[in-house]
Amino acid sequence: MHDVIISGGGPTGMMLAAELRLHGVDVLVLERDAEPSRAVRSLGLHPRSIEILDQRGILDRFLAEGTRYPGTTGHFAGIIPPKPVPLDTAHDYILGLPQPVTDRLSTERALELGAALRRGNGLVGLEQDEDGVTVELDDGERLGARWLVGCDGGRSTVRKILGIGFPGEPAQTEWILGEIQVTLPADEVAAIADEVRKTHRGFGIGPVSDGFFRAVAPADAPADERLATPTIEEFRARLERFAGTDFGAHSPRWLSRFTDATRLAERYRVGRVLIAGDAAHVHPPLGGQGLNLGIQDAFNLGWKLAAEVAGWAPADLLDSYATERRPVAVDVLTLSRAQSVLLSPEPGPQAVRRLFSELMRFDDVARFLGERIASTGIRYDVGYTRAETDDGSLLGRRLRDLSLSTTGRLFPLLHDGRGLLLDQTGTHSMVGWEDRIDHVVDTSEDLDVPAVLLRPDGHVVWLADDRESLTPALHRWFGEPTH
Numbered sequence: 001m002h003d004v005i006i007s008g009g010g011p012t013g014m015m016l017a018a019e020l021r022l023h024g025v026d027v028l029v030l031e032r033d034a035e036p037s038r039a040v041r042s043l044g045l046h047p048r049s050i051e052i053l054d055q056r057g058i059l060d061r062f063l064a065e066g067t068r069y070p071g072t073t074g075h076f077a078g079i080i081p082p083k084p085v086p087l088d089t090a091h092d093y094i095l096g097l098p099q100p101v102t103d104r105l106s107t108e109r110a111l112e113l114g115a116a117l118r119r120g121n122g123l124v125g126l127e128q129d130e131d132g133v134t135v136e137l138d139d140g141e142r143l144g145a146r147w148l149v150g151c152d153g154g155r156s157t158v159r160k161i162l163g164i165g166f167p168g169e170p171a172q173t174e175w176i177l178g179e180i181q182v183t184l185p186a187d188e189v190a191a192i193a194d195e196v197r198k199t200h201r202g203f204g205i206g207p208v209s210d211g212f213f214r215a216v217a218p219a220d221a222p223a224d225e226r227l228a229t230p231t232i233e234e235f236r237a238r239l240e241r242f243a244g245t246d247f248g249a250h251s252p253r254w255l256s257r258f259t260d261a262t263r264l265a266e267r268y269r270v271g272r273v274l275i276a277g278d279a280a281h282v283h284p285p286l287g288g289q290g291l292n293l294g295i296q297d298a299f300n301l302g303w304k305l306a307a308e309v310a311g312w313a314p315a316d317l318l319d320s321y322a323t324e325r326r327p328v329a330v331d332v333l334t335l336s337r338a339q340s341v342l343l344s345p346e347p348g349p350q351a352v353r354r355l356f357s358e359l360m361r362f363d364d365v366a367r368f369l370g371e372r373i374a375s376t377g378i379r380y381d382v383g384y385t386r387a388e389t390d391d392g393s394l395l396g397r398r399l400r401d402l403s404l405s406t407t408g409r410l411f412p413l414l415h416d417g418r419g420l421l422l423d424q425t426g427t428h429s430m431v432g433w434e435d436r437i438d439h440v441v442d443t444s445e446d447l448d449v450p451a452v453l454l455r456p457d458g459h460v461v462w463l464a465d466d467r468e469s470l471t472p473a474l475h476r477w478f479g480e481p482t483h
Contacts, residue, residue: 001144002028003309005135007123007158008151009033011099012277012294014106014115016149018056019302021113022417025309028145029115030137032122032152036107039254040179040214042099042291047073048375049292050091052299054401055458057415058109065105066097073374077339078201079357081366089376090401098208099291123152126161128272147305148273151294154263156279162270168263168282168333173340174219175202176230176238178255179212183248189213196243201343203242212253217242219257230255260284260340262333268322276301281329284340289332289373296375297325303417303456312436312479324380335372382461383476394449398458402444411458413440419478420454422447428467432481433474453477 004020006013009031017027045053045062053059070093071084086092111117125136126148133148150158159166182189186207193205205215217238219230235255236246265280277294301321307313342353359365371377379396402410413420419437421430422444428451430439437453453462453473462473474481 001132001146002026003145004028004147004149004305005030005133005143005145006149006151007135008153008156008277008279009107009117009119010151010153010277010294011102011106011291012298013149013151014103014110015295016151016276016298016302016305017110017115018106018113019298019417020306020309021110021115022056023303023306023310025306027110027115028143029110029117030121030123030135031117031119032138034120036100036103037254038100039256040098040100040208041177041256041258041285042102042288044069044097044288045095045102045295046289046292046374047087047089047091047093048378048398049295050093050095051089051376051398051401051411051458052295054091054411055414056417057412058105061105061109062095062097062102065101066095069094069096073370076335076356076360076369076373077342077353079342079353079360081360081370085363085366085370087367087370087374087376088400089374094288102291123157126158126273130271133272146272146309149301149305150273150275150279151277151298152279154278154282156275158273159265159275159279162273162275164270164275165266166263167266169261169337171259171261173202174257174259175216176219176235176255176257177214177216178230178235179208179214179253180232180235180247180249180255181211181251182213183250184245189247192243192245192247199345200242201345205239205243205247213247215239215247215249230257258285260337262337264326264329264333268326269319274301274305274318274321276325280326281333283333283336285336289336289375292375293329293332296328299457300325306417307436307479314476314479317477317479328375328378331372335369380459382459394452394460394463397460399452399454399460400446402446404442404444406442407440410444413438414454414456414458417456419456421451422454423451425450428470432483433478435482436478437474 003026006017006029009029013029017029020027053062072094122138123135124138127134132146134144136142150156152158196203202218205213208214232252236249239246262283268280276297304317304321308318341349382396421439423441424443426441430437449463452460455461461477462470
């Protein structure tokens with residue numbers, strides 16, 4: 001019997017597996033596909049996801065294979081602020097990284113930490129009771145686990161078996177996406193694409209690597225649950241329809257389709273089974289938030305599920321995963337749907353687009369949208385006990401990477417996925433919680449409170465200077481002391 005089985009070996013599932021392995025949880029990942037996908041559905045990582053990689057000490061391996069694009073986090077439906085508005089992060093850039101690379105690096109990380117991965121094995125059934133979950137694989141094998149997490153995408157088998165409702169808005173628009181080779185010269189392709197995008201913002205084509213071009217074009221009609229992979233003939237027809245040429249498209253590396261369907265799971269947990277990533281929410285890919293949202297789901301869930309497995313989790317800790325992450329998904333769905341509308345060539349959406357372009361001239365508006373897209377402005381309701389001298393501005397928020405006087409900087413202190421008491425006074429103690437929380441006495445010019453308590457995901461759950469208010473926070477987030 002495994003501690004946790006994860007259905008789905010994409011970036012959400014592998015991030016979750018890595019987080020669980022930091023705490024010694026026995027993890028098996030089941031991936032239906034026998035080989036990694038070559039499809040580049042995501043093109044990069046946002047600041048909060050980059051921070052997460054830095055907090056776990058693995059950012060360098062992603063930076064080595066990606067390209068930094070500073071000042072791009074405030075783009076909204078292709079509308080660029082007149083000037084970059086800096087975000088409160090040490091990583092104010094988009095990291096350009098094709099999804100197959102993100103998938104590979106995430107998988108390597110989980111495996112080096114000891115997660116088990118079985119490819120070519122998909123989950124087709126599950127049963128659960130108060131002690132655990134039994135899953136049935138497509139080859140008839142049955143496996144047991146104490147917990148199961150469905151990270152198996154927008155058509156999640158786990159979600160469907162559980163009977164979790166997935167309401168939302170059906171697709172209004174569909175696009176075909178792929179990487180192809182073309183016969184037209186690159187400069188001619190670029191000139192045609194620039195002209196088409198003046199009236200059809202959902203169209204695009206440009207070089208990627210190895211002589212291939214990434215192209216996207218609206219399809220004939222929306223199909224919310226269409227499964228058929230587009231053919232190269234269909235792709236050529238759509239390119240011809242919008243650009244007046246098919247660019248001589250041939251030899252596709254991969255082809256796919258996506259829609260602007262927007263759906264959100266009614267629940268994130270049923271008994272001993274949870275869902276995360278696209279299994280819990282689907283939305284238009286505008287803004288590139290889908291993969292990032294899934295990674296951040298896993299980062300929130302991992303330490304909480306590990307605490308449950310270890311036996312020290314407070315009664316409602318695991319349920320806080322849904323209460324914290326589902327509202328974030330609601331916001332992302334709103335943003336992505338709004339951007340989808342603003343790409344429409346119709347007069348109404350174009351009028352709103354012009355208004356947005358004017359509003360983006362205000363720094364507060366640009367920063368608000370930038371923080372929402374980058375996920376650096378998220379604040380969880382941590383149910384804190386606040387000291388009278390504290391204004392609470394950091395409570396519930398993630399703490400940016402601070403420069404520290406002795407230990408260098410904050411994020412390396414979070415590499416092991418444990419809680420952290422950063423104590424500028426040296427007057428506190430973690431007696432009873434040493435197995436879950438590191439106590440570091442150090443100072444920072446950028447921190448104007450005496451001490452902060454961080455969860456393993458870097459969010460602040462207490463800041464003050466008195467033991468009386470610290471103790472309830474320790475019990476709330478880290479359970480009972482060992483002695």
